[in-house]
Amino acid sequence: MxxxxxxxxxxxxxxxxxxxxxxxxxxxxxxxxxxxxxxxxxxxxxxxxxxxxxxxxxxxxxxxxxxxxxxxxxxxxxxxxxxxxxxxxxxxxxxxxxxxxxxxxxxxxxxxxxxxxxxxxxxxxxxxxxxxxxxxxxxxxxxxxxxxxxxxxxxxxxxxxxxxxxEIVADYGLGRNCTLFDKTRKWAYRAIRQGWPEYDQWLQACYDRAHAYNLQFSIPLNDKETMGIAKSIAKWVKEKFSKEDFNFYVQKTHSKEIQSLRGRKSRGGGRPIDPLSLEQSKPWLDLGISRATYYRRAK
The missing domain is CATH 3.90.920 (DNA primase, PRIM domain)
Incomplete structure (x- = not known):
């Protein structure tokens, strides 16, 4: 050789x-x-x-x-x-x-x-x-x-x-890493709001969820890889999402004025929401999501 x-x-x-x-x-x-x-x-x-x-x-x-x-x-x-x-x-x-x-x-x-x-x-x-x-x-x-x-x-x-x-790469090789990361992080963005747990409890919850998703693969990732993905997501979400940030986000996107404009828009009347104030405050940065995702959720 x-x-x-x-x-x-x-x-x-x-x-x-x-x-x-x-x-x-x-x-x-x-x-x-x-x-x-x-x-x-x-x-x-x-x-x-x-x-x-x-x-x-x-x-x-x-x-x-x-x-x-x-x-x-x-x-x-x-x-x-x-x-x-x-x-x-x-x-x-x-x-x-x-x-x-x-x-x-x-x-x-x-x-x-x-x-x-x-x-x-x-x-x-x-x-x-x-x-x-x-x-x-x-x-x-x-x-x-x-x-x-x-x-x-x-x-x-x-x-x-x-x-x-x-579907082609989700259950093979590197596709498993991508799939497990995506499914766990999407779950985590919502789950963190359920009581805003302390880090140790939150990490365990992220691992349990990632472990459950991992078992759905025909050939699961090893436990170290699963824990690594869970730990990365738990740490990032814990740093970027807090009760205070979420309340601020709700105040920014669910004021009476914005809700009224949404109602008028859904009924076919009024003009679209003026995003100037949101463009200045950029709340999507605090939430760890893209600008496009923020506006899509706001609609």
Missing amino acids: NNAALELFNDRLPHKPYFSDDLHFGVRIAGKERAILAKYIQFNQPHAMFWLGFDVDRIGAAIDWSDRNAPAPTLTITNPENGHAHLLYALETSIRTAPDGKMKPLRYAAAVENALRKKLSADAGYSGLICKNPNHSHWKIAVWQPELYTLDWLADSLNLNAANDK
Whole structure:
């Protein structure tokens, strides 16, 4: 195997990866020095994805990507007994999967990942947590593309027409992170108003809700990822939403004058609300929502 590719793989391993020598007995966690000796190993960081990994369960998996007009994997790790393989694509810039990362690039990465999975006809049930360890002598290793990929480079050979279709990416790979974050935060914006709980109680409520949503996935995220998403949402909403801010918002948007204008507008009379005062005070910033969302709710 190309030494540079193996060195790259090892450098990008987590400090304490999950590993297994026999998947029938599950996975364990240990320092990199121990885990690197195992047959299977966690290949991405907990909150940073340096590799797009795919599980292809068919004979010839390590070579038939070319027949499907898929981009060449960085490396393939093949089981010599049945020809099944893990295909790994090394990324030039890691994808931040922590919930404090920006969602737009994460959604784009999820669309690329899903489109590539479809092109490879890879297993949709693959969790992406561990892969065959290229350091282990049991597997057959091949390096196909020494250059690191950008998402745009991968996207050039893929069909991303369905990138905005949430149903396609919602339950696979990075799509789970996007879906869990979106569903939990939307719930949190409303739930925080129910008694304005103390932080510890609020964090537990956010985790319970995220955990329930996570269990709806065919392959759930691990508990650390779920807690990370819940903690990020709990902290952000707690900082941005308060009883005082909400009361101020209600006063700004539900005064007698505004309610009267809304009533006239709903009956087909009067003019639309003059937003000048709202444009000056910008209450949507205090609420942590966009200007468009604010006006949509006001209507």
